Amino acid sequence: MARYRVGLETRERILSATRRLVSELGVEGVTLKAITDEAGVGAGSFYNLFDSKEAAVFEIVREAIEAVDPDPAGEGTDTLGDLVEAFVAFMTDAGPIARIYLQLAVGRGLVDPTIGARTLRSHRRRVERFTDAARRQDPTLDRDDAEALAETLLAGLTGLGITALLDPGFDMAAHAERLLARTAPSVDAARGAERGR
Amino acid sequence: MARYRVGLETRERILSATRRLVSELGVEGVTLKAITDEAGVGAGSFYNLFDSKEAAVFEIVREAIEAVDPDPAGEGTDTLGDLVEAFVAFMTDAGPIARIYLQLAVGRGLVDPTIGARTLRSHRRRVERFTDAARRQDPTLDRDDAEALAETLLAGLTGLGITALLDPGFDMAAHAERLLARTAPSVDAARGAERGR
């Protein structure tokens, strides 16, 4: 749709504005006028580049959902600690994206079945990733046990992430560390031993 | 505002409709027409009983937020297990209310500072309740440790609740049990001992 350089630049400007506004006002709170004003662009320019307001918002939303799954290529190398650390970093450093993700996954996911299903799918994938990491570090772990471990650990991380986004003073990293130590004691012991080496 | 019997009945009918619709469509998705249609009532009747659409929605929202804190009077008697059980029951049995609560707390709380602050306050109160219960059951527990325990346990419960609402087949009770055993081992040991008596 955009073919000239200026068009592509405008597109980026609009997406930045949309990202900022969606994170501030929510997926439902953002208006076309707000986007075009923030981007310094007329409505005509917007519709020259996007089919609808929804299309621009969806682009941002997809970006947010995919951002929770870091490095989908590098399989089998992460430890549970790495995964936890990455999740904490996503929640505390990713700025608007984490906000958008949670708003979307929880706020919209509970209302819109399409988004709910998408969120659940992405959650399952993450559980699997965590499960694999746990069994890699503690091979004596039963598959069901590892999966239950992953499920509770991820649930805890999600809850901590919500608190962290609501309360800027919350020390998510410390709580996540503790959560890992408690929910995955055998794995964490192995980790401690490795550290002490 | 309502003085006659019929008026009070209509008020209840409108609130029921609002509760149902807010849980299905979300706080932002519900329209006045949807409410009045669902309640079988004209717009005039609605505004005879409520100041605004917001007022009716707020009534439902307040109800949802208060429902998370069960039995605020009976202090000092609940065990951690009781509190966990109550939280699980709220998420799995409370029907629309739990949906509304999470939508609101997370979806809106991340966007609307007023709601965010309110959610955080209610969260702090719950953390305190959990902390007290933990120290009651294991008096050797340090206050900071107990609070960290409560924070991680509640975060986990919240995360599990989200999954439970997104996935009807999810066994929240089992995961919550496991979470309690892991995050509060000393308390849970005491509990097991009591059970074995």
Next chain:
DNA sequence: TACATATTGGAGTGTTCACTCCAGATCTGC
């Protein structure tokens, strides 16, 4: 029963919204 007051439905109002249209400006390959 008679009267004051509450309740009712729904047509009407003003506002906000996403989106269309298009004339003129700008861009880029040749």
Next chain:
DNA sequence: GCAGATCTGGAGTGAACACTCCAATATGTA
């Protein structure tokens, strides 16, 4: 530097929205 395509802002459109207004009716009281 010309031609044809792309990009631009913003006035204009219709639909959806929350809310008002009011004549007709129902309700409770004495």
